[in-house]
Amino acid sequence: MTIDKAKWRRPRVEDEAARKDRNVSVKYSLMPEDHPSKLPVCKAIFLKVLGVSKDRVSGVSRYYAEHATSRPENRGGAHKLAESKVKKT
Numbered sequence: 001m002t003i004d005k006a007k008w009r010r011p012r013v014e015d016e017a018a019r020k021d022r023n024v025s026v027k028y029s030l031m032p033e034d035h036p037s038k039l040p041v042c043k044a045i046f047l048k049v050l051g052v053s054k055d056r057v058s059g060v061s062r063y064y065a066e067h068a069t070s071r072p073e074n075r076g077g078a079h080k081l082a083e084s085k086v087k088k089t
Helices: 043-050 054-067 081-088
Strands: 002-005 024-027
16 A cells, blocks of 8 residues: 555535545555566455455554554553463462
8 A cells, every 4th residue: 555645635615524534545556476566456456355344444544644654553462471470480
């Protein structure tokens, strides 16, 4: 994915509450093994090939546009690892 900030926004004065702010522009491409460069594809093909949902892709692209880094790991896990190691020894 190539993620850029939107270069142009259409101003709409009426009904500000219903307006969706889309401030990210995404171009989808795949890198086949036998092809020397990126192969541009549509969003539907990109999602089907990778087997991910559209919400996951949009969340990742929005986060990357805002922070210029990948999303940090926030999954759960053993937070008391040091305590349990002490108890085991």
